[in-house]
């Protein structure tokens with residue numbers, strides 16, 4: 001079996017590593033000159049919000065890459081890591097290769113190249129040596145979520161004469177152009193231009209900070225409302241211990257709870273769940289407010305302004321910022337207001353019709369396949385807090401489907417599950433351009449269901465208490481592929497395919 005992976009970001013590379021271990025030949029096409037995806041073009045100070053223990057491919061450690069990462073890995077470290085992974089895992093990554101079209105052989109009346117069987121994918125694009133065309137059994141789309149900036153239409157935009165910057169545009173060079181140095185009585189003073197940064201996500205907060213720190217650029221931070229910015233430590237404990245332990249994820253409302261205890265808690269004791277999150281919100285707020293202690297009234301007033309009106313759990317109901325007209329007097333506006341839902345311009349029109357256009361991005365079955373779009377899997381559209389574990393488990397699940405080891409339910413059942421997840425998200429999460437492509441805080445429930453489908457144990461790492469109370473880390477999932485293969489051997493060749501669990505996920 002030969003598989004084409006479109007996209008050489010973390011998801012594409014992680015998926016290729018899993019498929020290769022499963023004996024599936026794969027080729028990654030990447031349109032850029034290096035692997036890295038979003039990190040390649042991210043603003044200079046971009047760094048992971050995950051700690052280094054939570055952001056690496058489960059099969060390839062930082063140590064194996066020969067990199068000593070920062071506590072929060074930097075953009076440079078992430079790119080170096082991915083380069084090492086591609087090299088050491090001997091993955092077939094074709095750089096500077098932009099895939100422009102994919103079609104199923106005989107699917108659309110066009111003549112097929114010789115030796116191409118019906119149902120195979122014919123992938124076309126442009127590479128360093130000109131146009132290319134190759135055929136594959138299966139197509140995996142790993143083209144990411146954060147490429148198309150939100151359309152920058154805001155009130156009176158046509159009257160605005162300053163510069164509009166996108167979220168990756170605030171480079172040191174651009175900042176320099178916003179700094180104006182004046183000489184006054186022999187002293188050089190920085191008298192900056194003005195920059196309005198719009199939005200309250202990670203990019204906006206980073207860029208407002210970078211600009212404010214850059215000596216001389218007067219910075220205004222505009223946002224409609226504050227969301228919960230998670231402090232590194234809550235009451236002295238690193239946030240990963242509070243958010244990424246199983247004991248904590250049990251309290252997170254989800255469209256599907258794999259364990260009976262969690263189902264009972266969320267069905268019968270909602271008041272307890274609400275009380276838990278009210279307490280968590282109070283603790284998080286206390287930690288944020290502490291930042292201003294001893295720094296005077298101005299600092300306290302500013303922090304008080306940031307107090308979100310919702311509870312911490314509801315910050316997942318993200319809001320889009322409203323852009324007031326105050327930006328008009330500013331020399332530049334940095335728009336960090338998110339991205340549009342993903343599109344798939346290289347896929348056949350009939351497939352795109354199923355995949356694009358849904359508000360909140362495409363909702364897939366198990367966040368990896370669509371029953372109306374055969375022969376294609378999606379990786380990276382199941383992004384969550386332990387993102388690279390979702391990539392690996394999703395890729396393993398897809399490999400089992402491709403190899404006929406896992407049988408999916410009929411299309412109408414898959415579609416009903418898709419619709420229930422979509423409806424749950426619409427009711428419980430604020431619409432954001434890619435809500436449907438994410439599992440975010442529901443990563444533990446998601447991983448559990450996919451591992452359940454594969455017959456691999458969900459509770460991982462250490463002893464009984466540590467499996468429940470220790471924070472979950474990427475290394476917990478390091479041997480998932482080996483465990484799955486051992487289980488396959490135990491079942492024996494004649495056992496036939498496993499059937500996925502009848503869960504909504």
Ligand SMILES: Cc1cc2nc3c(=O)[nH]c(=O)nc-3n(C[C@H](O)[C@H](O)[C@H](O)COP(=O)(O)OP(=O)(O)OC[C@H]3O[C@@H](n4cnc5c(N)ncnc54)[C@H](O)[C@@H]3O)c2cc1C
Nearest residue numbers: 007009010011030031037038048049050099143144380387
């Ligand atoms: C500033 C910033 C901070 C972040 N912090 C975190 C974090 O802390 N934790 C976390 O989990 N996630 C974080 N993310 C999210 C990050 O996007 C994911 O973790 C992950 O890197 C996404 O990888 P991906 O491979 O799915 O997509 P991408 O990185 O977007 O890769 C997609 C690739 O597909 C290629 N491509 C697209 N179309 C084609 C085509 N037609 N032909 C060939 N190639 C194509 C693109 O060039 C790109 O390389 C952050 C993102 C940003 C921007």
